[in-house]
Amino acid sequence: MDVVLGIESSCDETAAALVTSDGQILAQRIASQDEEHAPYGGVVPEIAARAHAQRLAPMIEAVLGDAGLALNDCSAIAATAGPGLIGGVMVGLVSAKALAMASDKPLLAINHLEGHALSPRLADPALDFPYALLLVSGGHCQILRVDGVGQYRRLATTIDDALGEAFDKSAKILGLGYPGGPAVERLALQGDPRAVPLPRPLLGSKEPHFSFAGLKSAVMRAHERGEHKNSDIAASFQQAAVDCVLDRLGVALSGQADLPALVVAGGVAANETVRGALEEFASARSMRFTAPPMALCTDNAAMIAWAGCERLPLAQSDPLDFRARPRWPLDPGAEKVRGAGVKA
DSSP: OOEEEEEEOSSSEEEEEEEETTSOEEEEEEEEOHHHHGGGTSOOHHHHHHHHHHHHHHHHHHHHHHHTOOGGGOSEEEEEEESSOHHHHHHHHHHHHHHHHHHTOOEEEEEHHHHHHHHHHHHOTTOOSOEEEEEESSSOEEEEEEEETTEEEEEEEBSSOOHHHHHHHHHHHTTOOSSHHHHHHHHHTTSOTTSSOOOOTTTTOSSOOBOOHHHHHHHHHHHHHTOSOHHHHHHHHHHHHHHHHHHHHHHHTTTOTTOOEEEEESGGGGOHHHHHHHHHHHHHTTOEEEOOOGGGTSSOHHHHHHHHHHHGGGTOOBOTTOOOOSOOOSOTTSOOOSSOOTTO
């Protein structure tokens, strides 16, 4: 049985974990930076990178201690190598390289998105390939076909903002602070999702892609008019976002009848309203629905270690000169979409 040490530092969570090839999480730790970034209403890359540099080494030592293991007991060292804030990514990847060199273990440079894409298989061992994946986070909003480890075909992407970004910016507009997504979800529970007429960008379009910039702008206008309670704006925004996601999924999966399961991953997958709507969507199409537990939805090192466990038997290790990547699409050959397309 292999044991992989995973390191995650792509944004504002410093994390380390030990995971076995049979899906056991032996130990994991996550250090949040919410307090550091809260005064700015979002993540400041320089602050994030410094925090990673200060916290990562003692965290790795603590995780090994939690599991009662030494570095030499690990089969490989896995670290997020992109995409993400390049300063933070470099902290984690350089640390992993040093550990791999010191222990003479393989280095596994993991795509952060692949960590999310494979994380449902850590929580649900019965989940087999292929499956449809809705990847929704602060920086990414995609629908992918997952045929195997390293085998991803993008079916849809955002042409502007990601869904998690729209949640965070709407939270900022409503004065809810950071992190914004959970704050919007909590406030929405007190509001009427039909109270504020908000747009559903691209609803009914034949192309499967997402757009949330217009919805975010509509939230700002509704807030500036002052005609509705913030709770009603939050609930109406969340419902509009869910309506868009379900519509776009329907278009993207219309030609993918051989996919037996719908999987959701990424930070927005922790939203209970989004989860519930997706479960109903899958049930109506006789698809199995699965999502990681809440702890594996947001950025974490267990998913990075697990992606390493999936890759290790395939002999997919990486050289020590592997370079950190601020952008790293899961499907590099996917056709560019209209609009900015930078988050594709």
